[in-house]
Amino acid sequence: MSVSGLCQICESRPATARCENCGTLACAQHYESGLGLCADCAAQAQPGRERSEVDEYRF
Ligand SMILES: [Zn+2]
Ligand SMILES: [Zn+2]
Structure with missing residues (x-):
């Protein structure tokens, strides 16, 4: 897996993966x-x- 861009959490390190x-x-x-x-x-x-x-709603 290869991604490009910065980590969107710390915004200081290059991202290595995508959630x-x-x-x-x-x-x-x-x-x-x-x-x-x-x-x-x-x-x-x-x-x-x-x-x-809580996505599940039951009636
Ligand atoms: Zn990070
Ligand atoms: Zn995530």
């Missing part, structure tokens, strides 16, 4: 390669792969 969730370009420090997520999304994501968000 699979939000598409943010992230440098090595702000990208969780194990999760494929930027630091922001990784912080919100649970260790498991099950997510229960």
